[in-house]
Amino acid sequence: MENIKFYVVTFLLIAGAGFLGYGAISSLRDPVYYVNNQTLTTVGDLKTNTPAEDTPADTAAPVADTTTPEAPVVTEPVTPAPSTTTTSKNADLIARLQKIPSGTILKIGSKGDDVKAVQQALNILAAAKLTVNSSFDEKTVAAVRKYQTSVKLPSTGQVSDKTLASMIAKLKYPLQGFF
Numbered sequence: 001m002e003n004i005k006f007y008v009v010t011f012l013l014i015a016g017a018g019f020l021g022y023g024a025i026s027s028l029r030d031p032v033y034y035v036n037n038q039t040l041t042t043v044g045d046l047k048t049n050t051p052a053e054d055t056p057a058d059t060a061a062p063v064a065d066t067t068t069p070e071a072p073v074v075t076e077p078v079t080p081a082p083s084t085t086t087t088s089k090n091a092d093l094i095a096r097l098q099k100i101p102s103g104t105i106l107k108i109g110s111k112g113d114d115v116k117a118v119q120q121a122l123n124i125l126a127a128a129k130l131t132v133n134s135s136f137d138e139k140t141v142a143a144v145r146k147y148q149t150s151v152k153l154p155s156t157g158q159v160s161d162k163t164l165a166s167m168i169a170k171l172k173y174p175l176q177g178f179f
Contacts, residue, residue, distance in 0.1 A: 090171045106159040110136040121167045
């Protein structure tokens, strides 16, 4: 019985060593890579007319590549990441906000296209659900305060240069400061 155990253990050790040896030897071959189920070969697979080791290093001349060109590898089109730049949807609104003169303070009682642009921006940035009516009313003041608090500006309820600049930046780069 001892002899059988000895022979079985010996067989298993020899077989295991054989598998390890096969793995080691097969790893010495040039690797083959696959992209989209198409085979890519390594530089070691390219053949030239003159082996590099036969040409002295100081007189080496360029060797013409006589291999047949392989078919180009076609890759899947990459879906672009979501853009953090100005969207065409907001480009007009950003342009209108940028036209508001520096030093202008929009507050309760203000009227006009500048107020309309701010109301539209608040609907986007603060989910204000304001009626865009070009009149700076109490609901607009509340929406401005909510926005100012969310971006850590003093909650005045008035739109000054700092609030306006913050709105423009948030519309241009909506993910800025998100991560």
